[in-house]
Amino acid sequence: xxxxxxxxxxxxxxxxxxxxxxxxxxxxxxxxxxxxxxxxxxxxxxxxxxxxxxxxxxxxxxxxxxxxxxxxxxxxxxxxxxxxxxxxxxxxxxxxxxxxxxxxxxxxxxxxxxxxxxxxxxxxxxxxxxxxxxxxxxxxxxxxxxxxxxxxxxxxxxxxxxxxxxxxxxxxxxxxxxxxxxxxxxxxxxxxxxxxxxxxxxxxxxxxxxxxxxxxxxxxxxxxxxxxxxxxxxxxxxxxxxxxxxxxxxxxxxxxxxxxxxxxxxxxxxxxxxxxxxxxxxxxxxxxxxxxxxxxxxxxxxxxxxxxxxxxxxxxxxxxxxxxxxxxxxxxxxxxxxxxxxxxxxxxxxxxxxxxxxxxxxxxxxxxxxxxxxxxxxxxxxxxx
Amino acid sequence: xxxxxxxxxxxxxxxxxxxxxxxxxxxxxxxxxxxxxxxxxxxxxxxxxxxxxxxxxxxxxxxxxxxxxxxxxxxxxxxxxxxxxxxxxxxxxxxxxxxxxxxxxxxxxxxxxxxxxxxxxxxxxxxxxxxxxxxxxxxxxxxxxxxxxxxxxxxxxxxxxxxxxxxxxxxxxxxxxxxxxxxxxxxxxxxxxxxxxxxxxxxxxxxxxxxxxxxxxxxxxxxxxxxxxxxxxxxxxxxxxxxxxxxxxxxxxxxxxxxxxxxxxxxxxxxxxxxxxxxxxxxxxxxxxxxxxxxxxxxxxxxxxxxxxxxxxxxxxxxxxxxxxxxxxxxxxxxxxxxxxxxxxxxxxxxxxxxxxxxxxxxxxxxxxxxxxxxxxxxxxxxxxxxxxxxxxxxxxxxxxxxxxxxxxxxxxxxxxxxxxxxxxxxxxxxxxxxxxxxxxxxxxxxx
Numbered sequence: 004x005x006x007x008x009x010x011x012x013x014x015x016x017x018x019x020x021x022x023x024x025x026x027x028x029x030x031x032x033x034x035x036x037x038x039x040x041x042x043x044x045x046x047x048x049x050x051x052x053x054x055x056x057x058x059x060x061x062x063x064x065x066x067x068x069x070x071x072x073x074x075x076x077x078x079x080x081x082x083x084x085x086x087x088x089x090x091x092x093x094x095x096x097x098x099x100x101x102x103x104x105x106x107x108x109x110x111x112x113x114x115x116x117x118x119x120x121x122x123x124x125x126x127x128x129x130x131x132x133x134x135x136x137x138x139x140x141x142x143x144x145x146x147x148x149x150x151x152x153x154x155x156x157x158x159x160x161x162x163x164x165x166x167x168x169x170x171x172x173x174x175x176x177x178x179x180x181x182x183x184x185x186x187x188x189x190x191x192x193x194x195x196x197x198x199x200x201x202x203x204x205x206x207x208x209x210x211x212x213x214x215x216x217x218x219x220x221x222x223x224x225x226x227x228x229x230x231x232x233x234x235x236x237x238x239x240x241x242x243x244x245x246x247x248x249x250x251x252x253x254x255x256x257x258x259x260x261x262x263x264x265x266x267x268x269x270x271x272x273x274x275x276x277x278x279x280x281x282x283x284x285x286x287x288x289x290x291x292x293x294x295x296x297x298x299x300x301x302x303x304x305x306x307x308x309x310x311x312x313x314x315x316x317x318x319x320x321x322x323x324x325x326x327x328x329x330x331x332x333x334x335x336x337x338x339x340x341x342x343x344x345x346x347x348x349x350x351x352x353x354x355x356x357x358x359x360x361x362x363x364x365x366x367x368x369x370x371x372x373x374x375x376x377x378x379x380x381x382x383x384x385x386x387x388x
Numbered sequence: 389x390x391x392x393x394x395x396x397x398x399x400x401x402x403x404x405x406x407x408x409x410x411x412x413x414x415x416x417x418x419x420x421x422x423x424x425x426x427x428x429x430x431x432x433x434x435x436x437x438x439x440x441x442x443x444x445x446x447x448x449x450x451x452x453x454x455x456x457x458x459x460x461x462x463x464x465x466x467x468x469x470x471x472x473x474x475x476x477x478x479x480x481x482x483x484x485x486x487x488x489x490x491x492x493x494x495x496x497x498x499x500x501x502x503x504x505x506x507x508x509x510x511x512x513x514x515x516x517x518x519x520x521x522x523x524x525x526x527x528x529x530x531x532x533x534x535x536x537x538x539x540x541x542x543x544x545x546x547x548x549x550x551x552x553x554x555x556x557x558x559x560x561x562x563x564x565x566x567x568x569x570x571x572x573x574x575x576x577x578x579x580x581x582x583x584x585x586x587x588x589x590x591x592x593x594x595x596x597x598x599x600x601x602x603x604x605x606x607x608x609x610x611x612x613x614x615x616x617x618x619x620x621x622x623x624x625x626x627x628x629x630x631x632x633x634x635x636x637x638x639x640x641x642x643x644x645x646x647x648x649x650x651x652x653x654x655x656x657x658x659x660x661x662x663x664x665x666x667x668x669x670x671x672x673x674x675x676x677x678x679x680x681x682x683x684x685x686x687x688x689x690x691x692x693x694x695x696x697x698x699x700x701x702x703x704x705x706x707x708x709x710x711x712x713x714x715x716x717x718x719x720x721x722x723x724x725x726x727x728x729x730x731x732x733x734x735x736x737x738x739x740x741x742x743x744x745x746x747x748x749x750x751x752x753x754x755x756x757x758x759x760x761x762x763x764x765x766x767x768x769x770x771x772x773x774x775x776x777x778x779x780x781x782x783x784x785x786x787x788x789x790x791x792x793x794x795x796x797x798x799x800x801x802x803x804x805x806x807x808x809x810x811x812x813x814x815x816x817x818x819x820x821x822x823x824x825x826x827x828x829x830x831x832x833x834x835x836x
Binding site: 007008036037038039040041042043044045047048049050051052053054055056057058059060062063066129131132133171172173174259260261262264315316318320321322325365369372373375376377379380382383384 | 401546617619620621622687689693694695696698713715717718719720721722723724725726727728731732734735736737738739740741743752753754755756757758759760761762763764765766767770776777778780781796797798807808809811812813814815816817819820821822
């Protein structure tokens with residue numbers, strides 16, 4: 004350990020204050036602090052500090068994403084091979100998926116982190132760890148056959164416009180990963196929806212129909228999957244969104260470590276269930292008749308409510324606000340699914356919409372607190388008067 | 389008349405080296421000092437020059453904004469040095485102890501004295517600075533009649549002292565002090581430990597509040613907030629338990645007692661225990677008595693590890709604190725600290741560490757355990773802030789200096805100490821106490 008430390012100190016020297024590469028210190032710091040927690044001690048405020056820091060928090064989220072990612076990689080291959088017919092093993096499917104997904108992850112990290120590093124150097128602050136999560140989320144919510152250059156452009160748009168333009172980590176209004184997806188969705192709609200994009204290499208194979216369940220429902224077709232299929236996840240869809248099972252495992256990790264808000268998740272499930280149930284009663288078309296519990300396991304709802312809606316920066320920040328925010332995400336998600344004829348997946352737009360309204364929700368929660376205080380002041384004044 | 393108050397949110401940080409329940413009488417301190425930094429927003433003006441002879445109780449300096457508030461020497465001797473810092477700011481006024489001369493004031497039965505007489509006596513004797521005023525935690529304004537006076541004997545900070553233990557033989561003086569304070573206000577609230585119903589719980593002429601719960605349940609702000617919250621333009625006073633005893637002693641003997649019992653605690657302390665000395669005693673002899681190796685790389689803190697002020701062995705004990713915390717410095721690197729569940733020996737309120745599984749006392753150092761970042765994680769501040777106030781929103785209002793918002797969000801009800809646990813717990817390593825302190829300077833300047 005001390006050998007590595009010495010080596011690092013040597014490498015760092017030209018980046019120290021007053022040295023040649025001083026400006027690029029944030030870049031070297033990012034690598035250094037990845038290996039070692041720095042020797043900084045407290046100077047102001049409390050003399051002792053918690054072991055937790057933003058790095059640890061973000062890595063916890065990355066770990067929670069792993070089950071869904073691994074399953075997503077496998078499912079990418081699985082969907083490809085069952086369309087081809089023939090015999091294949093788990094390893095075949097996994098390797099095929101990895102060949103597709105890993106390059107997307109690399110592109111996302113390289114493009115996104117380059118921009119983050121550039122901004123850190125330009126602004127003279129440290130590189131924030133938020134992109135570790137964002138950079139992994141973006142490929143996970145894309146269709147598998149999207150060209151890599153589109154991933155790159157979406158990432159650049161998200162980091163520049165959704166994040167850095169607002170002032171960087173902690174300041175953004177919209178969830179950057181969803182912004183990347185929304186950008187790709189509106190800029191390249193043919194690559195983001197339809198019945199050819201969800202299965203790897205579907206366009207080059209004849210007779211392949213890889214429609215998602217929501218897509219089939221919107222088109223008025225029969226759905227051949229059972230609730231168990233949808234829950235387990237062997238269905239077409241964006242890379243890591245299909246398996247509610249493994250998303251729930253990730254959700255449990257996030258809730259157990261306290262990293263993501265269980266209030267938002269539970270609120271979202273409640274909102275979506277109520278809305279789905281009401282539409283079941285109405286039952287005017289195939290999507291309305293789709294059982295409310297199926298709505299919870301199909302499409303991107305589970306992934307969105309667990310990993311995207313709970314982004315603490317773009318979500319509501321007060322505990323009461325988180326309930327309202329979660330429930331509304333759930334309600335709007337199902338509402339958009341049912342009423343939007345062009346694209347039957349509602350969770351992305353529902354979360355982005357609520358991102359915009361999150362500060363408003365918080366405003367009313369905080370305002371209630373202020374009013375309580377003002378009322379008390381008025382009472383106190385009456386007493387003294 | 390006793391009322392219960394149970395606080396749920398917060399955290400008790402269990403550290404190694406809590407002071408054992410042994411009191412050692414009088415430390416052999418050769419110098420004593422008054423530290424103007426102990427008094428928030430005070431500008432001191434010297435009465436005396438270096439070399440002047442003083443008795444115990446001789447005024448040494450006074451407050452520029454109110455010359456009636458004076459600060460007196462805790463011992464008799466010579467004014468040895470006035471240590472100044474940048475811009476000639478007075479850091480320490482050091483008195484070399486010599487002899488036992490003391491000024492004796494004429495005292496009477498507090499119940500038969502008028503309010504003005506008591507105020508005048510407290511001011512003259514040097515006991516007045518014991519009383520602090522909310523909002524802002526400044527020294528009380530003698531012209532004000534407060535809504536109430538709060539005394540908390542329930543100390544919940546890490547390694548904090550047990551007032552029930554070390555004041556158990558001075559309850560009579562404590563009661564006398566209460567009788568004096570009762571002449572200054574209509575209501576006194578005395579917060580006591582729910583689990584200890586023998587000592588302070590027997591004190592009369594006060595509103596008893598039996599408090600339970602984790603830190604910061606014992607902070608006056610929390611108790612005020614839950615019993616009789618402060619409104620705009622209202623004032624309450626607070627006073628620490630041992631200073632109630634000091635006021636009682638003044639009315640018993642006519643002399644400024646300056647009694648201060650210090651618990652020396654922390655993992656590097658060989659024999660952590662209580663030492664009875666006087667306000668402003670030198671730290672080095674205390675370290676010697678408790679077997680602290682001052683050659684080691686240690687941090688000395690006047691107060692508790694969350695809210696105290698850093699000091700040095702050659703310096704002196706603060707005016708208000710009963711605790712001297714000593715912990716190792718943490719200026720070493722730690723590999724792969726970002727890994728969840730690694731280094732679970734470091735206290736953590738986050739479930740990304742197994743720290744919560746092990747309830748045993750932990751060793752702690754001053755490492756920041758990360759770097760400062762933008763505010764990302766939400767909800768963690770509320771967990772350790774048991775008031776009907778939104779701490780993060782208040783902090784943001786303070787950062788932007790938006791006075792109206794600060795008022796509405798509750799700045800009058802808090803002091804920096806209440807944010808000690810937020811400093812500790814927040815993932816982004818922001819300095820909440822510093823932000824609140826600066827906001828209070830701004831409020832004092834703009835609103836007063």
